[in-house]
Amino acid sequence: MALAAIRTDRETIARSEDHRALRIWLRLLTCTQMIERVVRSRLRSRYRTTLPRFDLMAQLERHPEGLKMNELSRLLMVTGGNVTAIVDQLEKEGLVERLDEPSDRRAFRIRLTKSGERSFTDMARAHEEWVVELLSGLSRREQDELLRLLARAKEHALERISEMRP
Template identity: 45%
Template sequence: MRDMPNDPLSKRRLKTWIRLLGVTRGAEAHLRDFLRRNHDTTLPRFDVMAALYRRRDGATMSELSRMLLVSNGNATAVVDRLEKDGLVKRRPSENDRRTVIVALTEAGLHSFEALAEEHEREVNTLFAGLGEADLDTLTDILKRMGKDSA
């Protein structure tokens, strides 16, 4: 094992990482349960619809996989189910017939907008203990951490 750096904050940083991971996992588990129970859907379905909502003209499966940081296979399985439910449609690319573009249908758009509103309300409840100053501080810290790890 490599020598640990002589940094008095090392253990505190490790504990902070573990706490941050715990909060993230807890919030994610809560939202998964919320979506399943209240909307009969899954977080991966929500994530795919959110990505497609941001890309109204649609995205290729590769783009979608990159946006979601998942494999093409995982994205395809979710898109298959969403298509079966009439929430997304596939169409060939105008530039390359081998490439498929996925986009929300009109029903998918309306469904996502309603779902996103409920999701935001639930996230707001999860973070209700944080005031404006807390959110500003946390946002600043996370932005600084993001720059360091990029």
């Protein structure tokens, strides 16, 4: 829930030029949250898991040699404390394992177990189907254009962020 100050029904006519930015922001939020809600709900009801766990397993699936906690933290863009708790849960379910890192006794290397690999493959297939279906209303050209605009919005926002002081 992260709705900005804007007219009663979200996407209404802007009061001024500046409101376009607020409307874009609001639409980004509602689109993202709508798809996220569907995905979260499906993962919970069909696989008894959660989206953060799924995402973490997705990162591990792409790195068969495993990832360190701080690498997971960076890739997933969440804090180390959060990664610790999610890895704890997955380890408890036997889906991942913590392996010692010989070159650094502070660190661990997290890897999917065999059970975790099978489980993830199953969920990933369904996940892709859901996302494809939810976004299938856009034509090929519209999808390409949306990708391009989101990429531009992101890179410009990143520029602004690096220029801003906290």
